[in-house]
Amino acid sequence: xxxxxxxxxxxxxxxxxKKSLKCEQHLGHNAMYWYKQSAKKPLExxxxxxxxxxxxxxxxxxxxxxxxxxxxxxFLHLHTLQPEDSALYLCASSQRTGQxxxxxxxxxxxxxxx
Amino acid sequence: xxSVSQHNHHVILSEAASLELGCxxxxxxxxxxxxxxxxxxxxxxxxxKYFSGDPLVKGIKGFEAEFIKSKFSFNxxxxxxxxxxxxxxxxxxxxxxxxxxIWGAGTxxxxxx
Numbered sequence: 001x002x003x004x005x006x007x008x009x010x011x012x013x014x015x016x017x018k019k020s021l022k023c024e025q026h027l028g029h030n031a032m033y034w035y036k037q038s039a040k041k042p043l044e045x046x047x048x049x050x051x052x053x054x055x056x057x058x059x060x061x062x063x064x065x066x067x068x069x070x071x072x073x074x075f076l077h078l079h080t081l082q083p084e085d086s087a088l089y090l091c092a093s094s095q096r097t098g099q100x101x102x103x104x105x106x107x108x109x110x111x112x113x114x
Numbered sequence: 115x116x117s118v119s120q121h122n123h124h125v126i127l128s129e130a131a132s133l134e135l136g137c138x139x140x141x142x143x144x145x146x147x148x149x150x151x152x153x154x155x156x157x158x159x160x161x162x163k164y165f166s167g168d169p170l171v172k173g174i175k176g177f178e179a180e181f182i183k184s185k186f187s188f189n190x191x192x193x194x195x196x197x198x199x200x201x202x203x204x205x206x207x208x209x210x211x212x213x214x215x216i217w218g219a220g221t222x223x224x225x226x227x
Contacts, residue, residue: 002157031213040123042217043204055213090158103150103215105158 003027006091006106013081014114021076021109023091029104030096032074034066037088037108049074050096081113116141118207120218127195128226135190135221137205146208147188148215149179153201161203164188175199197227 004025013019025032034046048056049068063085065077074091088110092103121136139145149161162173169181179190188205205218 002159004157040219042118042219043206043215045214048213050213092158102148102160102163103158107155107157 002104002106004091004093004104004106006089006109008109009107010110010112012112012114013078015081015083017081018077018079020078021089021091021111023074023076023106025072025074025091025093025104027093027104029093030071031094032068032071033092033094033103034074034076035090035092037090043090047076078111081111083113086111086113116207116209116216118205118216118218120203120205120221122221123219124222124224126224126226129197130194133190133192133195133199133223135203135205135223137188137190137218139186139188139205139207139216141186141207141209141216144210146210147179147181148206148208149173149177149188149190150204150206151201152204152220158204161190195223195225197225199223200225 007022030051032049036044045058046060047066052068063080067075088108090108091106094103117140119138147164150158151161152158161177162171162179164171164181172178177192179188181188202220202222204220206215208215
């Protein structure tokens, strides 16, 4: 148990669907992250939120839309995705963004786009 | 651009063998260094980290890593592996003052019982 919970664990969607991934952290951290993990590739940072403000958007296509309503919750809204977006999406949190000490990860949401 | 290179995508060892996984990074400034591990079906978790001080750092489960600044390396070692060490191992580098972690592509380690 990491203190970071992601739902759903698995998601299959068509290219025209709209779905959302949810992340919740119970660690009292101030920073939250979305990463994309694809086989044989480095983790790709997608978004960073610090105290509910987005501080990084790593040239992510607009079909991915993050939302951070408070410091404990992070969402990733998905719409009109492409098959190449199929991957494991990881949420992580850290105490702060200024200097990364340790990231705490959730178990991920495995997304398959048909 | 900063990058992290992990030399082997797959490593297969027998139990009790010694392990060394390579990690090299490209960044000339001061860095923080990390090794994370992902056991099958589980979340990524921190194995060990280096911020400053003794370049030989010890982590959980008998792992250690040595920071060699002149070689831009942070190799992971374990003297005697166990079947339970089967996992994927990721090296990551953070430039001081920057919130981005730069990740290697990972090394899948399989330990044969």
